[in-house]
Amino acid sequence: MGKKNKNPYDTFCGICGYPLYLWQVGTTLEGLPTDYVMKERVEIEFDVCTECWEGIKTNAGGGMKKAIERKKALKQFDKVGK
Numbered sequence: 620m621g622k623k624n625k626n627p628y629d630t631f632c633g634i635c636g637y638p639l640y641l642w643q644v645g646t647t648l649e650g651l652p653t654d655y656v657m658k659e660r661v662e663i664e665f666d667v668c669t670e671c672w673e674g675i676k677t678n679a680g681g682g683m684k685k686a687i688e689r690k691k692a693l694k695q696f697d698k699v700g701k
């Protein structure tokens with residue numbers, strides 16, 4: 620009889636780092652992306668929670684136009700409270 624594992628989680632999110640149960644996994648990212656800092660291809664495979672996955676899909680959608688709109692909205696947010 621081995622020691623009982625006290626860790627109830629199945630995995631963790633490779634973006635936010637929180638532990639996850641399987642039902643909280645939004646996707647598994649795997650592939651061979653380019654690390655532009657290290658200037659090399661790196662093999663990845665990690666789970667992503669549903670919240671981070673939704674954020675990736677939202678932020679990747681809309682192209683540059685939406686990206687610039689988000690930047691402008693962020694600048695407006697920064698001005699509040701100053």
Ligand SMILES: [Zn+2]
Nearest residue numbers: 632635668671
């Ligand atoms: Zn996450």
